Amino acid sequence: MSQMSENKGGVLKKLATRLIRDPAFPGLLVLIVLLALNFYFQNRFFSYRILRSNFMAYTPLILAAMAQAIIIISGSVDFSIGYALSLFTCLTAYLMTDTNVFAIILLGSVVIFLGSGVMNGFFVGKLKMSPLITTFATMTLFWGIAQTIMPMAGGYVPRFFYKTYRIQVLGFLPFPAVILFIAIVIWSIFRRTSFGRHIYAVGSNEDGAYSSGINVSRIRFMAHVIASIFIAMAGVCLLMSMASGDFRVGQEYALNSVAAVVIGGIALKGGKGSIAGAIVGALILGLINNIIFYAKVSAFYQGFAKGMVIVVALFFGGIPQWLKSLKA
Amino acid sequence: MESFEAHHFRKSFGAVNALREANFSFKGPKVCGLVGANGSGKTTFARLCAGLIRKDAGEFVIDGQPATINSPEDAQNYGIVLAHQNLSLIPDLTVWENISLGHERRIKKIFLNNRYAKDVANEMLNDLVGREISIDAKVSSLSPAQKQMVEIAKALSRSPNMLILDEPTAALEYHHVEQLFKKVQELKGTGVSIIFISHRLWEITRICDIVFAFRNGETVGEIDFETQPRDEKLIVPMVAGEEDYTADFDRKEKRELSDSQIVLELQHVKYRSILNDINFSLKKGEVLGIGGLHGQGQEELIMLIAGELSSSKGQIRLEDKPFRAKHPKDAIRNGIYLVPGDRLEEGLLIDHDIFANVIFPRFCLKDEGTILNFKKLEDITDNIIEKTELRPADRKMIVNNLSGGNQQKVVFGRWLQFLPKILLLNDPAKGIDIQAKDTLYRLVHELADQGTAVILYASSNEELIGNCNRVLIMFEGEIADEILYDDLTDEKLIKSSLRVEVAE
Numbered sequence: 145m146s147q148m149s150e151n152k153g154g155v156l157k158k159l160a161t162r163l164i165r166d167p168a169f170p171g172l173l174v175l176i177v178l179l180a181l182n183f184y185f186q187n188r189f190f191s192y193r194i195l196r197s198n199f200m201a202y203t204p205l206i207l208a209a210m211a212q213a214i215i216i217i218s219g220s221v222d223f224s225i226g227y228a229l230s231l232f233t234c235l236t237a238y239l240m241t242d243t244n245v246f247a248i249i250l251l252g253s254v255v256i257f258l259g260s261g262v263m264n265g266f267f268v269g270k271l272k273m274s275p276l277i278t279t280f281a282t283m284t285l286f287w288g289i290a291q292t293i294m295p296m297a298g299g300y301v302p303r304f305f306y307k308t309y310r311i312q313v314l315g316f317l318p319f320p321a322v323i324l325f326i327a328i329v330i331w332s333i334f335r336r337t338s339f340g341r342h343i344y345a346v347g348s349n350e351d352g353a354y355s356s357g358i359n360v361s362r363i364r365f366m367a368h369v370i371a372s373i374f375i376a377m378a379g380v381c382l383l384m385s386m387a388s389g390d391f392r393v394g395q396e397y398a399l400n401s402v403a404a405v406v407i408g409g410i411a412l413k414g415g416k417g418s419i420a421g422a423i424v425g426a427l428i429l430g431l432i433n434n435i436i437f438y439a440k441v442s443a444f445y446q447g448f449a450k451g452m453v454i455v456v457a458l459f460f461g462g463i464p465q466w467l468k469s470l471k472a
Numbered sequence: 473m474e475s476f477e478a479h480h481f482r483k484s485f486g487a488v489n490a491l492r493e494a495n496f497s498f499k500g501p502k503v504c505g506l507v508g509a510n511g512s513g514k515t516t517f518a519r520l521c522a523g524l525i526r527k528d529a530g531e532f533v534i535d536g537q538p539a540t541i542n543s544p545e546d547a548q549n550y551g552i553v554l555a556h557q558n559l560s561l562i563p564d565l566t567v568w569e570n571i572s573l574g575h576e577r578r579i580k581k582i583f584l585n586n587r588y589a590k591d592v593a594n595e596m597l598n599d600l601v602g603r604e605i606s607i608d609a610k611v612s613s614l615s616p617a618q619k620q621m622v623e624i625a626k627a628l629s630r631s632p633n634m635l636i637l638d639e640p641t642a643a644l645e646y647h648h649v650e651q652l653f654k655k656v657q658e659l660k661g662t663g664v665s666i667i668f669i670s671h672r673l674w675e676i677t678r679i680c681d682i683v684f685a686f687r688n689g690e691t692v693g694e695i696d697f698e699t700q701p702r703d704e705k706l707i708v709p710m711v712a713g714e715e716d717y718t719a720d721f722d723r724k725e726k727r728e729l730s731d732s733q734i735v736l737e738l739q740h741v742k743y744r745s746i747l748n749d750i751n752f753s754l755k756k757g758e759v760l761g762i763g764g765l766h767g768q769g770q771e772e773l774i775m776l777i778a779g780e781l782s783s784s785k786g787q788i789r790l791e792d793k794p795f796r797a798k799h800p801k802d803a804i805r806n807g808i809y810l811v812p813g814d815r816l817e818e819g820l821l822i823d824h825d826i827f828a829n830v831i832f833p834r835f836c837l838k839d840e841g842t843i844l845n846f847k848k849l850e851d852i853t854d855n856i857i858e859k860t861e862l863r864p865a866d867r868k869m870i871v872n873n874l875s876g877g878n879q880q881k882v883v884f885g886r887w888l889q890f891l892p893k894i895l896l897l898n899d900p901a902k903g904i905d906i907q908a909k910d911t912l913y914r915l916v917h918e919l920a921d922q923g924t925a926v927i928l929y930a931s932s933n934e935e936l937i938g939n940c941n942r943v944l945i946m947f948e949g950e951i952a953d954e955i956l957y958d959d960l961t962d963e964k965l966i967k968s969s970l971r972v973e974v975a976e
Contacts, residue, residue: 356574
């Protein structure tokens, strides 16, 4: 009996050390602090209505950060995520002249996002071009097309479509939460395939992965393509929540997806970190906006305050790496 | 594997002929040794067999059938597996994930079978090292010896027909080596052939059935231990060569140093497990060579003196005062200058001009004012360009556009604006043309004439013999031998590097 409880204590201790050593742990601490602050400034923070509206607001960024995490872990990066989202909202809102062309949404998401994933993946993976330059170029391309289609925010989105985003599944689950759940399930499936392991190998030590018989360029290519599934989900959620097309949304998502990943403890040089970390990072970025709004920070200082909090969060995220470099 | 033949292999990297005429044939299962001096093409040959690089010419015949090996997958299909010298492990993955990497067993063709992978990892490692390594540990947390054992376990888990071990024992402790040898014999018993690459001749004579020797990319001999005695002394001449090239070397005159004072003295210096109890002293105006096989701690020794690495064990004395460089700037401020081994990574601001590259070390000097005297600095640069015969002689040239030899002149030449107390040269003539090499060594000797003490690590014996007053041979982090000017020959250097007694 005593031996059993001892074992149990051992398991708990093991889990605790694993949690503390997880690269996402500092981010998790920051998240808890932010949740407490949020509750302090906005007493009804944990009420169902507020939680639901937060889910609606954060889900696109969480999905974009998951996509960015997959790409960064494989040793690449994608700055075009943001303007791919822009292009998608503009194109669909422009084409959707009436409710009957609903199918265009699905088609559009598949074509635009898989297309951008294949394009980026081809340049980065197969042609071994710098991901920074490649995705900067594709980003500019998407931006240009989106702005040409719809220079001003607007367009038409059918009522039933954006209303869907606001329904409660089974009477209590916010719709975006369901989408998020599906995304997490999809990733847990990938995580259990050889692809899920090989992206870490390729991102961590490319030569080692190659001599272990891994097709490095194929894995990088696949990372961009598979990430585009999550970007497509983010795009649909974003369109539902905005109920219009706007080429300017891209700017925010391009950098915030990278920032979320870094805050979540994923190494920019690849091979390290978890998708859960990216979710934590995206939540932190979302909550920062919330706190600044409810803390009634003057509009003049909002940018400054937001920047400061992000710097602090990045600092915490960087501490484990820094400690490691001291040891070496 | 019944038989393995490799005929007439050639492979060059740029202008370097790594393999010229490599032949390697045996009927298995056998344990085949492969020996050769630095740069004789052993690792290139191993990588060719494993499909990691493509041959320029040559033919494999496996079990009597011609075989094509152009990729790691091809090699895998023939059951040829290489345990790398520069490990192929992924530091961020666990031991068991690494062992199964690239050939994961899957359930229903989709999901990774982790239980199976862990079982295999446990089985392979238990066989080799017992319970010493936990399969759940991250590879980055392991010691070099443990990593090497994981690398071997990874190779074994691919059930090879032919296993290539590229210098597996260099990083291992004695008891690991014993376990590895036991495993090698066991594998041979089950019909697996092994190619065993090592510099340690006593290991070759102990476990091999046959040994091949490479010299300058050519197979120069083989010894079948079935018919010939297991004697290290038979292998040495194949590795070292019969002819004595030393006579042709253009040697600098012997330096008279008996009156010179000691500039640098190392006492019991250690660095991690790489350097172990280093003792030597260096005199003013001396050109001291550091030799030995690759990776015996020579580069670490030079980096330690230059402050690129830092160790608290042992003492370094500079002009009879204790000296410890915690940072390269400490060395530079004390007149110790380094010409690093990798000029592109460690030596140059590649996108800037010659001028910027020449003057930038000045910024860590204390007495350099805030406002630069550009006229003076430009004169200094022009003077260096003239002295080193830099082409094109234009201080505005971007370094990236210079040839390798001229780039090296920039790295080296920048120290000519000061009078170095100690000049550290880490393989300075690597990949540069012969004229640049001549200029470089001429300037080194000019500095030595003015009292600079020089430490030269060179991978080519010719440079050591041509320029040094004496050579220290390093072996496994220790100074194993000292060869004085009068005894300095190619044969002697190779034999001493291999740690076999030199027959007088």
